[in-house]
Amino acid sequence: MIVTDGLTKHYGKTLAVDDLSFTVTPGVVTGFLGPNGSGKSTTMRMILGLDVPDGGRALVNGLLYHELRWPLREVGALLDAKAFHPGRSARNHLRCLARTNDISAGRVDEVLDVVGLTAVADRRAGKFSLGMGQRLGIASALLGDPGVLLFDEPVNGLDPEGIRWVRHLLRRLAAEGRTVLVSSHLINEMALTAERLVVIGRGTLIAETSVNAFTAQSRSDVVRVVTPSPQRFVSALTRAGARPSVDDDGSIVVTGMCSADIGDLAARTSLTVHELTPMRASLEDAFMELTGDSVEYRSSDPAPLRGAPVASR
Amino acid sequence: MTLATTLDVPRHSAGHRAGHRAGLRDAMGAEWQKLVTLRSTKWALLIALVGTVLVSFLSTNGVRHQSANFYKNFDPTNTSLAGFALASLVIGILAVLSMTGEYGSGTIRSSLAATPRRSVLFGAKAVVLGIFTLILGMVLSFLSFFVGQAVLSGGAPTATLGDPGVLRALVESGAFLALLALFGLGIGAIIRHSAGSIAVFVGCTLLVPLILHNVTGNPSRFMPVMLLGNSVGAVVPVFGALSSTAAFLLMALYAAIALAVGAAFLNRRDA
Numbered sequence: 001m002i003v004t005d006g007l008t009k010h011y012g013k014t015l016a017v018d019d020l021s022f023t024v025t026p027g028v029v030t031g032f033l034g035p036n037g038s039g040k041s042t043t044m045r046m047i048l049g050l051d052v053p054d055g056g057r058a059l060v061n062g063l064l065y066h067e068l069r070w071p072l073r074e075v076g077a078l079l080d081a082k083a084f085h086p087g088r089s090a091r092n093h094l095r096c097l098a099r100t101n102d103i104s105a106g107r108v109d110e111v112l113d114v115v116g117l118t119a120v121a122d123r124r125a126g127k128f129s130l131g132m133g134q135r136l137g138i139a140s141a142l143l144g145d146p147g148v149l150l151f152d153e154p155v156n157g158l159d160p161e162g163i164r165w166v167r168h169l170l171r172r173l174a175a176e177g178r179t180v181l182v183s184s185h186l187i188n189e190m191a192l193t194a195e196r197l198v199v200i201g202r203g204t205l206i207a208e209t210s211v212n213a214f215t216a217q218s219r220s221d222v223v224r225v226v227t228p229s230p231q232r233f234v235s236a237l238t239r240a241g242a243r244p245s246v247d248d249d250g251s252i253v254v255t256g257m258c259s260a261d262i263g264d265l266a267a268r269t270s271l272t273v274h275e276l277t278p279m280r281a282s283l284e285d286a287f288m289e290l291t292g293d294s295v296e297y298r299s300s301d302p303a304p305l306r307g308a309p310v311a312s313r
Numbered sequence: 314m315t316l317a318t319t320l321d322v323p324r325h326s327a328g329h330r331a332g333h334r335a336g337l338r339d340a341m342g343a344e345w346q347k348l349v350t351l352r353s354t355k356w357a358l359l360i361a362l363v364g365t366v367l368v369s370f371l372s373t374n375g376v377r378h379q380s381a382n383f384y385k386n387f388d389p390t391n392t393s394l395a396g397f398a399l400a401s402l403v404i405g406i407l408a409v410l411s412m413t414g415e416y417g418s419g420t421i422r423s424s425l426a427a428t429p430r431r432s433v434l435f436g437a438k439a440v441v442l443g444i445f446t447l448i449l450g451m452v453l454s455f456l457s458f459f460v461g462q463a464v465l466s467g468g469a470p471t472a473t474l475g476d477p478g479v480l481r482a483l484v485e486s487g488a489f490l491a492l493l494a495l496f497g498l499g500i501g502a503i504i505r506h507s508a509g510s511i512a513v514f515v516g517c518t519l520l521v522p523l524i525l526h527n528v529t530g531n532p533s534r535f536m537p538v539m540l541l542g543n544s545v546g547a548v549v550p551v552f553g554a555l556s557s558t559a560a561f562l563l564m565a566l567y568a569a570i571a572l573a574v575g576a577a578f579l580n581r582r583d584a
Binding site for chain 2: 045048049050051052066069071072077080082083084085086087088089092093095097099100101103104107110111113135142143144145162165168169172173
C-alpha cells in the first residue's frame with residue numbers, strides 16, 4: 001500500500017509536484033500516467049525518500065521510506081535503467097544490493113534467472129544495452145521479494161518480446177497480492193497492463209480511476225457517414241435526436257447514434273448511404289484532451305478538475 | 314540476442330534476523346563488496362604498491378655514496394617514504410571516486426533505496442574505506458621502509474625500527490593515508506562530480522603547496538602533502554615544519570571537517 005498525502009515539490013521556482021494525494025492499493029496494477037515532465041518520476045523519488053518533499057508526505061505500508069526495517073524486502077523499485085556502476089558485473093551489482101538487506105547470494109542468481117540475464121551476469125554492466133539495463137533494474141526491484149513495487153517507465157528500451165514479458169510480469173506480481181505502481185506516458189501501454197489509473201498533469205492529480213472507466217469515457221461513439229444528399233441526411237438525423245456535423249470533405253460526423261440505428265434511419269427515409277464508418281476516439285486522444293485540459297484550467301482556476309473522476313466530466 | 318525470461322518469481326525466504334533492521338553492519342558488507350568488485354580498486358592497489366615502492370627504491374638509490382656533509386641531517390626513514398606522495402594521490406583519487414562514481418553512474422539511487430538512512434550509508438563507506446586504506450597505508454610504509462633501508466645499506470646511513478621516532482613515523486605515515494582517503498571521501502560527497510572532486514583533492518594536496526611555497530609564513534606547510542613529507546614522515550625534524558603530532562592531528566581535523574560537511578550535504582540534498 002502506498003499513500004501520498006499532499007506531496008509538494010519545488011525545484012527552484014518550478015513547481016514539479018503540487019499537493020498530490022493518491023492511494024495505490026495491493027492486488028492490482030496501478031498505472032501512473034502523465035505526459036513527460038508531469039512529475040511522475042519526482043513523485044516516485046519522493047516515495048523512495050530520494051527527494052525530500054517540500055510539503056506533504058508519502059507512506060509505504062504506513063511508514064516513511066527511511067523508517068522501513070528492511071527496505072528492499074518491502075519495496076522494490078526500478079527508477080532508471082542505469083542505476084548501476086558500469087564497471088561492475090550484473091551479478092556483483094545485485095550482490096552489493098543484497099548485502100545491504102541481508103539477502104542471500106542464492107537469491108541474486110534467482111532474480112537473474114527471472115529476468116533472463118544469467119548468461120551475461122558476469123559481464124560488465126556498462127556494456128549492456130538499454131533493454132538489458134532495464135532487466136537488471138527489474139531484477140534489483142525483485143531482489144528482496146517485496147510486497148510493494150515501483151517501476152518508472154519499465155518498458156523503455158525493451159524489444160516487443162520484452163515489453164510483453166514486463167506486461168505479464170507486472171500483472172502476475174499484482175495477482176500475487178502485491179502493490180504495483182507503474183509509470184508511463186503511453187496510455188495504450190497502460191490500458192494493456194493496468195487496472196487502475198492515477199493520472200497527473202503538471203504535478204497535480206487529474207484523475208484516480210479504473211482503466212475501464214477511463215476507456216469507456218474515451219469511447220465516444222462517432223460515426224462517419226458519406227452520402228450524396230448530406231443536407232437531407234443531417235435534418236433526418238437531427239429529427240431523430242442525433243448530433244450530426246458536416247466535415248470539411250462533405251462527410252457527416254454523427255455523435256449520439258450508433259451505426260446500426262443510422263443505417264435503419266437511412267432505410268426508413270430512403271436516403272442513399274455510400275459509407276457508414278463507426279469511429280473510436282483513441283485512448284491517446286482522450287488522454288491528451290484530459291491532460292491538455294488540466295494545463296488550460298490551471299492558469300485560471302485549478303479547482304474544478306482537482307480529483308474529479310473522469311466519468312463525471 | 315534472446316534473453317530467456319520467466320514470469321515465475323520464486324519467493325524469497327527472508328527474516329532470519331527478525332527484530333533487527335538493516336544497519337551499519339549490512340551496509341559495511343555491501344560497501345566492502347562494492348570496493349572489491351571494481352577494477353579501479355585493483356588498479357589503484359597495484360599502482361600504489363608498485364609505484365610507491367619503486368619511487369622509494371629510486372629515491373634511496375639516488376642518495377647513496379654522497380659526501381659526509383650530505384649525510385649530516387640525513388633522514389633515512391623519510392627518504393625511504395618518498396613514494397608516499399604518489400600513494401597519497403592514488404589513494405585519494407580512489408576515495409573520491411568511491412563517492413562520485415555512485416553519482417556519475419546513478420548507483421547512488423540504488424544505494425539509497427537499499428540503505429535509506431544516509432548517515433548509515435556514509436558511515437559504512439567511511440569505515441570500510443578507512444580500514445582498507447589504513448591497512449594499505451601500513452603495508453606501504455613498512456614495505457617502503459624495508460626496501461629503502463636495504464638499498465641505503467649499500468652506501469649510506471640507515472635506520473632501524475628500534476631507532477627513536479622511526480616506528481612512530483611509519484605508523485603515522487600509514488595512518489595518514491587513511492586520513493587522506495577520508496578527506497577525499499568527504500570532498501567527493503560535497504562536490505559529487507568526479508572531475509571537480511579530483512581537481513579539488515589534487516589541488517589541496519599537491520598544487521596549492523607548490524603555489525604557496527614562497528608566500529610569507531610558508532602557508533604550504535599546512536597543506537596535506539607537506540604535513541606528510543616534512544612532519545609526519547620525518548624522524549629528523551625539518552626546519553620550519555610542524556611537529557609530527559601537530560601535523561597528524563591537523564590532517565585528522567581536515568578529514569573530520571570534510572566528512573562532516575559531506576555528511577551534512579548528503580543528508581540534506583536530493584539524490
